[in-house]
Amino acid sequence: MSVTISIQDLVKKYGDATVIPELSVEIKKGEFFTLLGPSGCGKTTLLRMIAGFNSIEGGTIKFNDKTINNVEPGKRNIGMVFQNYAIFPHLSVTGNIAFGLQNRKLAKSEIASKVEDILKVVQIEQYKDRMPKNLSGGQQQRVALARAIVIRPDVLLMDEPLSNLDAKLRIDMRNAIKALQRDVGITTVYVTHDQEEAMAVSDRIAVMKSGVIQHLGTPQEIYQRPANLFVATFIGRTNVLEAALTNNQGTRTLRFGESGYQEPVERVNIPEEDAAKPLLAVKVSVRPEEFVISEDGTGIRAKIVHSVFLGQMTHYFVSLESGQSVEITQESTSARPLEPNQTIFLKVKTDKINIYDARGELNYTGSDRP
């Protein structure tokens, strides 16, 4: 049934332009694997190479031990869900779902019972005789999903399947997709540009940019320990502060701007050539919730610009003494929110922030879990 997808040194070129340079990744059997990135990062291109709709200019793709580079899409035993669903408008719901089965020399009764089963799984039994034009977006989505998994594919490929739905339906559907995938256990490759959606459904995420995987990890790893500044800013919201990392006989301290605010840091891994330097310029990624408003008048001096009350959390937009604007979030309290122009002092949660080299390419912060 399910397979492991091994991708080795994969290259995609359009003419002279290289879209994907030598990409390697292994997608585990039964895993829900997501390709996440901004538009043009090569995620859909990669998905379509796995599906067989794009040619491969170098490297190999294997399903288990079988190289499938030159196998045509219909022979790869894949199920694919397209961005616009690609529901056949001339066929009913049943007709659409049975379409792939009809090509597989099955008895009519067998096709009917398989269709019947999958209709139940995706909960659209009552619409089975409808034509696609009489279905809502969410229902069409379910038909597309049913059509893709009814053929019992080795791999399920989904290309931004939720991007055409409204916000609320998107959340319902992504839960449905996740639950379904868990039940049937098909190796799934999912493409999206929505990081929240990626976090919600994935076992592992590959964050891509310019055809290169920037970070491969679980949703938690990617959010908490982004491999580089691109990933840190792409996943969730964050503030990037300039800081200095000093080294005093092995004791490392992080110092922010002119304020003199500093914090000792542990667990930093600095490459050998820089390890001995007494002072390193670094970039620090501090997520809004990783700021603490200090009670004792120490920390980075800042001024409230304005606040937004969002129920559970209150967001403050503040201006640091360096002039930089940052966003911080605090759990809402029964007290009144802080007023604009009020001066506050900010500290950071040293165990949560991420420290990068000056170019933002290397995360110095060590893993929480050894």
Place this chain on the structure above:
Amino acid sequence: MIQARKRFDVWTNLSLLIFIFYILFLALPLFTMLFKSFYNGTTGELSLAYFTKFFSKPYYLNALWNSMKVTVSVTLLAALIATPLAYIMSTVKIKGSSAIQILILISSMSAPFIGAYSWILLLGRSGVITRFMKDTLGIAMPDIYGFTGILVVLTLQMVPLIFMYVSGALKNVDQSLMEAAESMGYKGLAKMRKVLLPLITPTLLAGGLLVFMRALADFGTPMLIGEGYKTVPVLIFTEFISEVGGDDGFAAAISVIVVLFATAIFLLQKFVANRKSYTMSALNPIEAKKKKGLGNIAAHIVIYAYTLLALLPQLYVIYTSFLKTSGRIFVKGYSLDSYRQAFDNIGDVIQNTFMLALSAIVIIILLAVLIAYVTVRRRNALTNTLDIFTMFPYIVPGSILGIALLITFNDKPLVLSGTAVIMVVAFVIRRLPYTIRSSAAILHQIHGGIEEAAISLGASQMKTFFKITLPMMLAGVVSGAILSWVTIITELSTSIILYTGKTRTMTVAIYTEVVRGNYGVAAALSAILTGITVISLLVFLRMTGKKEFTL
């Protein structure tokens, strides 16, 4: 201030005026025709005599049978040829495809009877190809006259129409539908049959209807190349203009039968098409891709060969227009004599054509703008009826409309027969739909809020229309008007019924010169007509930036 009926404004009055126009020049003539088909001129009684006459004589029934044979064969054959051509053009990158699309468009817009006459010159008894085959190769060519000839000429004429329809539909098919089918193991013919063909079926039905109606109504082709093979339009014409005292009533009865038959087909098509309709809009349309090897060569050969075949009649006519003539026959050498003759002897037909067509176009633009506006923006019972009226020209063949107008306006109180007015009226009624369609289409894209914005800023309804709506509609109006214009100047079947010495048009002149065997002059006039058509179409393409249109 109390407004009794808010909707009763200037637009309602205009709708009423147009409505009266349609009642007078479409409904009344058709009713008169219906009445005449039951009315016996000598006894003054109403009877079914004409209908019994038609259905009891094999001679007449045969013409009906011939018409059906021609129409059905042409429709099927045209669809069968055009669909693969459109598919090849949409999926394979053909060198010079833009030029080819324009050439195919041009070939579709020429008068079909010119094609017929050219094929006679090429494949007729003493045609160039026939003679070449016989004298040089010793091969006897099959006879081009009769059913075969009509089939060949009309099919060649109709293929571009379906080609353009299907090409348009293929643009709306999303590539991912094809990929979805592929991912489920369908390829090649199975993919076509199970996915692509059903998706373009509604379009094939629409294009098929258009071709069916045109083939059914076509008069020039069977007249020229049919010889003994009589179809209904030919029958109507000969019954009506018979030299031994034509019989209006009988011609009217045949016309009624044809209109009923056409209406039945029209309704049947609508019924089937409605059940099969779905809207498609492609996120990733199918793209023409560079192919390699034998397939690529084959695709190029097929497309080029077809384009050449489609243009061959036009090109050959233009070629012969430069041949030297002696009396009525072509002789060796080239000259502009045919053109000189064309201008000298019958120069006024060119002037006539322009005067009549221009008058018609002015009225068409005026009416189309108003009709498009009231049918899109002011939907009510009156405008809905107007909408239906504008569909009639699709069903009523040109020669029948001509006869209906003639028998209606032959007598007091309103005598129009023989005047330029009746010609202009016929042109307007028949070719108005093209301009209405494209004006309405563009109006659908203009948000109604923009007019409300103007009114809220204090502009009157008229000022809003002329300053805001009309300028925005203009591109659609003009492109539709060019289509109306081209179809007016290439029109034969109505003009041949309505013309008199003073209102002879170019197509009528070409037709009569061909019948007289005066091929040189006919060729020169055809070449001029083709020239005007091509220029008009190039202007159209320039304006719309498109390479195709739907009729």
